[in-house]
Amino acid sequence: MAYDAFLLLSFGGPEGPDDVLPFLRNVTRGRGIPEERLAEVAEHYRHFGGVSPINQQCRDLLAAVRADFAAHGVGLPAYWGNRNWTPMLADTLAQMRDDGVTSALGFATSAYGGYSSCRQYWEDIAQARAKVGARAPAVTKLRQFHDHPGFVAPHADAVRSALATLDPGRRASTRIVFTAHSIPASMAATAGPDGGRYEAQLHETAALVHAAAAADLPWDLVWQSRSGPPQVPWLEPDVNDHLTALAAKGVTDVVVSPIGFVSDHLEVIWDLDNEARDTAEGLGLGYARAATPGTDPRFVTMIRELVEERIAALPRRRLGTLPVWDQCAADCCPTPQRRGAK
Numbered sequence: 001m002a003y004d005a006f007l008l009l010s011f012g013g014p015e016g017p018d019d020v021l022p023f024l025r026n027v028t029r030g031r032g033i034p035e036e037r038l039a040e041v042a043e044h045y046r047h048f049g050g051v052s053p054i055n056q057q058c059r060d061l062l063a064a065v066r067a068d069f070a071a072h073g074v075g076l077p078a079y080w081g082n083r084n085w086t087p088m089l090a091d092t093l094a095q096m097r098d099d100g101v102t103s104a105l106g107f108a109t110s111a112y113g114g115y116s117s118c119r120q121y122w123e124d125i126a127q128a129r130a131k132v133g134a135r136a137p138a139v140t141k142l143r144q145f146h147d148h149p150g151f152v153a154p155h156a157d158a159v160r161s162a163l164a165t166l167d168p169g170r171r172a173s174t175r176i177v178f179t180a181h182s183i184p185a186s187m188a189a190t191a192g193p194d195g196g197r198y199e200a201q202l203h204e205t206a207a208l209v210h211a212a213a214a215a216d217l218p219w220d221l222v223w224q225s226r227s228g229p230p231q232v233p234w235l236e237p238d239v240n241d242h243l244t245a246l247a248a249k250g251v252t253d254v255v256v257s258p259i260g261f262v263s264d265h266l267e268v269i270w271d272l273d274n275e276a277r278d279t280a281e282g283l284g285l286g287y288a289r290a291a292t293p294g295t296d297p298r299f300v301t302m303i304r305e306l307v308e309e310r311i312a313a314l315p316r317r318r319l320g321t322l323p324v325w326d327q328c329a330a331d332c333c334p335t336p337q338r339r340g341a342k
């Protein structure tokens, strides 16, 4: 298979106050998210002038990938398209078609499997191709990278740096708290060929980062940024509830490491740097939030390696033992039940 382009696939985010509600409507269309939750999340964006940092983070990553490709003789042009906000994927695919692209390799800014983090990107690709119509380029998504050394090492360094900001005299009562986006329990149960793979991969990443960064300290994997109506079960515990439980057990300090994410977007700078930090301060816990990979050169190199391993059928660099899973089987990671879908 010959590939003639690279495509960065991401979530998208608003870039001004007028974008916030239309963006949120795009994200939640047909997903049964209550209006109150939308209003609350709109407020989070308004704290930052209605601008999510995620699009700029994608521009920065794209620039770093282009420079790295050029330096290493990877001759693929690099494009970028989003699920929920401009540049929308269908517009990018139309541009690619006009530029003569026929078959691209896609890198999604999510390391894990499951519907929201993986299969939905395949659906986005199919829908965007249908919209573009004749001669729409084919897009093959690159593999999940939760255990790639280029993802694990930057997270591990970040945990070490965050730990260094806490009181070393209290290290014995310090704890590492890994977080990822909560998802509905039903989505978690059907993630991957035998279910539960989103949680299993996160558990593996947490264990790898922990072993590399702070093997002497206890750790937990918890969830953040829950959405959806309260009667629908999502993965628990929530990070804020967990901090409360830790404080009650005598933990004095926490490093919070958002291994579920690749950059410091709104879930990180609001849900962790504001909400979880406030919770920790209210409990008298020392708090340090570890950074995400962003444009760490090792992460950028990883993206090139994922491309090269596909093109040349090279061995896959990985630290974990869960099976590699390139594409969903017909019956895994199903689309959640849509409510009010148009």
Ligand SMILES: CC1=C(CCC(=O)O)c2cc3nc(cc4[nH]c(cc5[nH]c(cc1n2)c(C)c5CCC(=O)O)c(CCC(=O)O)c4C)C(CCC(=O)O)=C3C
Residues within 6 Å of the ligand: 011, 012, 013, 014, 024, 027, 028, 031, 033, 037, 038, 041, 052, 053, 054, 109, 110, 116, 117, 181, 182, 183, 184, 225, 226, 227, 228, 260, 265, 266, 267
């Ligand atoms: C697994 C997962 C990831 C990680 C994998 C990946 O990165 O893809 C992720 C990332 C992100 N989620 C983001 C934003 C939002 N997610 C929402 C809602 C939801 N997320 C879900 C899951 C995930 N989400 C789910 C199951 C829903 C319910 C609705 C649905 O089934 O789709 C909502 C609606 C409002 C609300 O929060 O209720 C918003 C605004 C942003 C952008 C941040 C920015 O702007 O900087 C990013 C990177």
Ligand SMILES: [Fe+2]
Residues within 6 Å of the ligand: 181
């Ligand atoms: Fe989300």
